[in-house]
Amino acid sequence: MKSTTYFLILILLSSCVSLKKSTENQLIETGIASWYGPGFQGKTTSNGETFDTNEFTAAHRTLPFNSLVSVVNTSNNKSVTVRINDRGPYAKDRIIDLSRIAAERLEMIEQGTAPVQLYLRDKPKDSLDVEDLKKPTYTVQVGSFANYEKAKARAAEINEGWVKSVKVNWKKVYRVFVGKFDNVEMASTKRSELAKLGVDGFVKQIEN
Secondary structure (H helix, E strand, C coil): HHHHHHHHHHHHCCCCCCCCCCCCEEEEEEEEECCCCCCHHCCCCCCCCCCCCCCEECCCCCCCCEEEEEEECCCCCCEEEEEEECCCCCCCEEEEECCCHHHHCCCCCCCCCCCCCCCCCECCCCCCCCCCCCCCCCCEEEEEEEEEHHHHHHHHHHCCCEEEEEEEEEEEEEEEEEEECCCCHHHHHHHHHHHCCCCCCCECCCCC
């Protein structure tokens, strides 16, 4: 019953309607969309899911995982709502990579790409509040704990330390990060500074 309800919700969200008049949607980006080829079916996405070309999902470079994004094909005004579960696309000038079924709704299969506008419908409540969702932000991860108090204590030991909860295999874990940086180079410098203090860590992109 739950799976049927979920499917119906996705169908409703992905129905082809005009989004430009909606006050609930924030226009965040304009550019070119592409879609996943058949070779990606069954592979693991960046958030750990198994990619299914028949689900309404997409890849974006910076938007938080599980964000709901309405994609409008500006050449025909067709639209679809997808959930972000992967990173990419990495081809120049493309801003989102869609599953095949989403691309079908936009009628862009034959062309391969389409000019689109992205509207943010919803993002996870625990995602960071950043000004520019298109701009990646980096940090240094120095720990991961199942217990929040232990994670909080670890963060308190390090200057600029902070904690964020994430779900891994459907279980909540608490990751400890140090700093927030505009580019990889700055984050790498911080990682080197921490290493000299005996703190091991690695650079990663923050989930906006």
